[in-house]
Amino acid sequence: MLKRIRTDQVRLGMFIQSLEGSWLSHPFWKTRFMLENPGDLRALQNSGVQWLWIDDARGLGVTDAVAPAAQGPGAAPATGIAEPVVALVGEAPPAIYPNEFFEAARILERSKLTLMELFREARMGRAIDLDLCLPLVEDICASLARDASALISLARLKNKDEYTYMHSVTVCALMVALARQLGLDVEAQREAGLAGMLHDIGKMAMPPAILNKPGKLDEAELAIMRTHPERGHEMLRQHTRLSPQVLDVCLHHHERYDGTGYPHRLAGNQISLLARMAAICDVYDAITSDRPYKCAWEAAGSLARMASWEGHFDPQLFQAFVKTIGIYPIGSLVRLESGHLGVVVQQNPENLTRPQVQVFFCSHRRQAIAKELRDLADVRIYDRIVQREDPLRWGFRNLERLWLPEGLVPPGMVPSRGHDDGHD
Structure with missing residues (x-):
């Protein structure tokens, strides 16, 4: 049976069903677990969590627990799948302005056409024209400054046949939005956006039969596909106008925080800030997009799944990312x-x-x-x-x-x- 209790009533042997309050500030990424470690108990009692739910059918109970019927307006649901809930003050994206939707749509259309041309040139072995990219990044930065939700919400509606082009645009926008959330200056926001726009340029060096395969890649094909960061890095190194940070994102956006990523198995702060940001933005857009071989996951559920992938992402940056787009993004x-x-x-x-x-x-x-x-x-x-x-x-x-x-x-x-x- 589920019971709502105060944090000071918690003891070892209880099964934690869900924690109330801010998901981003409570001490655990997992939302349901048996409390067996004294260190976890201390961390919970020293956290900002005041109330939580236990399941006394799966662990110890307490006699003075508050019944589920007495739950307050901010309590977690007593039925269904338990999920983390965020209650942040002043951290939400700004309100949507309808006119910005139309301007954002125009920016996305221009960006799509430009990226299609830019990637086509890259596939033919020609140098990247940065003069095409930089105005797009400026437009995206300006749109997000006016309304952080409109362009990102629209970009999620890409169709599967345009994934690579629109994915690059969306990751650009997410990188800029996350940089804004982190308080980076305007120049750093532009650099983050350019890095996001070019992060997957190495895919243009992949065999079309692999890149366009309407199904899951086999091991041999996957090994080839995993060379795209290095191939992209080689392509971008020709440009003296690109910063080392932008080149690094292209090379290391598939690294994981726990060191299990590729190509160099970097871990923690061995991975640059922008590359750690790109790892989050890249995965979020990938799993929330329709592809020929899979349907998109819904946005709110995608955040919960990403939070459960222990070791994949920098925890602090992931917290900032959730604040950037909201626990229930527009369209959820x-x-x-x-x-x-x-x-x-x-x-x-x-x-x-x-x-x-x-x-x-x-x-x-x-x-x-x-x-x-x-x-x-x-x-x-x-x-x-x-x-x-x-x-x-x-x-x-x-x-x-x-x-x-x-x-x-x-x-x-x-x-x-x-x-x-x-x-x-």
Whole structure:
């Protein structure tokens, strides 16, 4: 049975079901575990976590535990899959401005066409024209300065045939946004963006049969694909105008924090700051994108999965990344306590767990309801998010219509004539 207790009531032998408060500040990446280590107990009691949930059917219980019915408005759900919850003050992306969506769409379209040409030239062995890249990075930086959510939200809607080109644009935008979150200066933000834009240029040296394979690569093909960082580094070394940091991101964006990545198995701070940032941005966009051989994972669930991959990412940078895009990014499908399903359409700057949600479906009756914009930060709204949902499980398609401005067709929704997969 699940019980809500204070942190000072916790003792060894209890099974922790979920922790309340800020996921980014509690001492564990895992969300459910048996508390057996005295060091873990001390870390928990010295943390900022005040309340948590235990499962006394799987571990020790307490007699003065608070019953689930008494849970407060910020408590974790007592049913369903336990997931980490963030309650951050002043850390959310700025509010979306509808006009910026249209400008962001124009920037993405220009970027896509330019990257297609740039990568085509690279595939033919010609030098990269940086004069094509730099204005795009400037445009992306300017868009994110006006509204950090619009361009990144639109970029997620890329179609699978344009993955490599649009992936490079999206990683550029995510790198700039993360650099802003980290407080890096404007010049460092531009450098981070350029590094993101060029990080996968080595894929243009990969055999088309491998790059465009509509299925999982075998071991031999994977070994070849894993040479793309070094091939890209060689291509970019021809340019004296590129900084060592940009070259390093191209070479080391597949390194892992625990030293199990490639090509050089670097670990921790042996990996440069920008390369550690790129590792996070690259993976997030890859797993939230449709590919010929797999469907995209939904954004909120992708963050939870990435958090569980112990050793892959710099923990502090990953925390900053979650703050950058929100625990429930724009477009996430969520279930509310009322049983209604809705799509997150705008973040709440005061609390990332209480965004604005466009409600459109009743999970109890399994039928559509009249659309309603519900601001979960409004004290008059007695509803809250209890868990994320997978749109595919419900058979929902084209949910972007619920959060895009009327009349906007993102570049990624219009299929290109070419085919480009872009394996990692």
